[in-house]
Amino acid sequence: MTYIGKIYHRSVVYLLLAILLLPLLATLGYALATRWGTTILPEGLTLKWIMALWSDPRFLSALGHSLLVCFGALLLSIALILPLMFVIAYYFPRLDALMNILILLPFSVPPVVSVVGLMQLYSDGPLALTGTPWILIGCYFTIALPFIYRAIANNMQAIHLRDLMDSAHLLGASTWKAALIVVLPNLRKGGMIAVLLSFSFLIGEFVFANLLVGNRYETLQVYLFNMRGGSGHFTSALVISYFAVVLLFTWVANLLNKSKE
Numbered sequence: 001m002t003y004i005g006k007i008y009h010r011s012v013v014y015l016l017l018a019i020l021l022l023p024l025l026a027t028l029g030y031a032l033a034t035r036w037g038t039t040i041l042p043e044g045l046t047l048k049w050i051m052a053l054w055s056d057p058r059f060l061s062a063l064g065h066s067l068l069v070c071f072g073a074l075l076l077s078i079a080l081i082l083p084l085m086f087v088i089a090y091y092f093p094r095l096d097a098l099m100n101i102l103i104l105l106p107f108s109v110p111p112v113v114s115v116v117g118l119m120q121l122y123s124d125g126p127l128a129l130t131g132t133p134w135i136l137i138g139c140y141f142t143i144a145l146p147f148i149y150r151a152i153a154n155n156m157q158a159i160h161l162r163d164l165m166d167s168a169h170l171l172g173a174s175t176w177k178a179a180l181i182v183v184l185p186n187l188r189k190g191g192m193i194a195v196l197l198s199f200s201f202l203i204g205e206f207v208f209a210n211l212l213v214g215n216r217y218e219t220l221q222v223y224l225f226n227m228r229g230g231s232g233h234f235t236s237a238l239v240i241s242y243f244a245v246v247l248l249f250t251w252v253a254n255l256l257n258k259s260k261e
Contacts, residue, residue: 024243028236030042031049031240034048049233068133070203073139074202077148086179089161096153106146115211119211159187203245203246
């Protein structure tokens with residue numbers, strides 16, 4: 001690659017990064033500004049809005065609700081989908097084409113349409129789940145399935161599952177022992193990518209949370225919606241805090257992944 005070509009590609013990358021970061025930097029500036037209306041730069045800086053946000057019990061409760069529902073749905077998805085994927089990949093590989101179609105079904109129905117059906121099913125009767133976190137965990141479980149299945153399926157193809165299992169059998173391991181000791185550690189990276197993708201998507205989900213639960217189990221996005229009429233500085237602090245939480249969990253997950261290599 002020529003020198004001019006390197007400069008061109010780097011310029012494109014830096015320009016793209018600037019376009020992506022500029023809205024976040026502007027939001028951060030407004031969250032830290034005392035006043036910012038008639039000047040190019042803020043007239044002063046303060047931590048007042050961020051301190052007010054993180055001292056608000058309602059915000060902390062909403063954040064806890066979002067994390068609980070997200071991690072509950074992710075744990076349920078991993079616990080159910082991993083054994084199923086192993087069985088399909090090792091015993092019934094022809095079913096993979098069918099599974100690729102089935103996992104896209106959650107995206108084929110708009111959330112608003114799904115909410116109408118879910119409210120009719122779970123608003124009364126033996127399973128009155130509307131207004132509880134359990135219905136959100138179930139909804140988020142279906143949303144996370146495509147991300148988790150696709151990421152782990154790609155990882156299984158990369159590690160040559162059948163060759164690993166055959167090698168483990170030659171060494172005397174049973175099928176399920178080989179799956180736990182040999183295959184599962186090799187799926188760590190794919191599982192981590194699946195969890196991070198799903199978490200970043202689920203914590204920002206609004207339609208299901210607002211229509212099925214609303215203020216009865218206020219999540220982070222519902223809290224942001226309810227506070228939209230307040231101070232713009234406070235709302236900006238909330239948005240920046242949301243991104244900071246996602247970045248923090250991403251950093252911790254990457255750190256844990258590197259420490260196990």
